[in-house]
Amino acid sequence: MINIKTYAAIDIGSNAMRLLVLNIVEQQGKETQFNKSSLVRVPVRLGQDAFTVGEISDENIQRMIDAMTAFRLLMKVHKVEKYMACATSAMREANNNNEIVEIIEREAGIKIQIIDGKKEAAIIATSDLKEYISTDKTYLYVDVGGGSTEFSLFANGKIVASKSFKNGTVRMLNNMVNELVWTEIEKWIKTNTEPYENITMIGSGGNINKLFKMTGKQQDKPLSYLNLNAQYALLNSMTYDQRISELALNPDRADVIIPATKIYLNAMKWSGARHIYVPKIGLSDGIVKAMYYGRF
Structure with missing residues (x-):
């Protein structure tokens, strides 16, 4: 039944x-x-x-x-x-x-x-993350939004640290994220991931989903840091109009996708993660x- x-x-x-x-x-x-x-x-x-x-x-x-x-x-x-x-x-x-x-x-x-x-990060963590998290690995989950970015660290299948920062794509477009915020994020990521080895990143949000789709990869395959960095370079080499006409990005995606990529790349660099998985999950x-x- x-x-x-x-x-x-x-x-x-x-x-x-x-x-x-x-x-x-x-x-x-x-x-x-x-x-x-x-x-x-x-x-x-x-x-x-x-x-x-x-x-x-x-x-x-x-x-x-x-x-x-x-x-x-x-x-x-x-x-x-x-x-x-x-x-x-x-x-x-x-x-x-x-x-x-x-x-x-x-x-x-x-x-x-x-x-x-804090509640936003907790809600996101109740989604289908368990399908992608192995109890013998450590994951940094990063959800990039327009106003904030939520970070959650998973070890042994459980959340061991979680924090929200006012570093979102719309804020970045308006030059409202200063170096102090970036320094705080870097410190938080490095401090919380330092006890663990071989961090894997999991990314969510409309921009990382679009970036993943652009690569043509299968859903269960990750993006490497080099993959993501190459896309960042490509996006930066194009004008806003070119990103719309040549990459078929929506007008409200064509601008925010660049700062979003920067956040994911920095999170990978500071955590030492070489790969990022992109499951279709979110708030x-x-x-x-x-x-x-x-x-x-």
């Missing part, structure tokens, strides 16, 4: 908003399956407002209302039983965040939770798993 539940997660990030709908398949004696039914991404760059002006603009509030209304209707069509909407760095720092939460609930019927960096997946397993 199979039982199917439909859950959804809304990830309100600094560079885009996403709706993920998953069918959860339960069958006695078998492991629960989480099958993607739909994924919709809307390029509303809230971080551009929050990090430079300090609040979300009226224009982007209206875009949020429209997107959330669409998400609510899509969830209705998919017969979603349970959902959760989580907002991260941009909404955390916007001075008008509480007002926006009230407006979205009133106008679009979606209730938003603003989560801190949205973690939200659904956290709801299902009662971790909220």
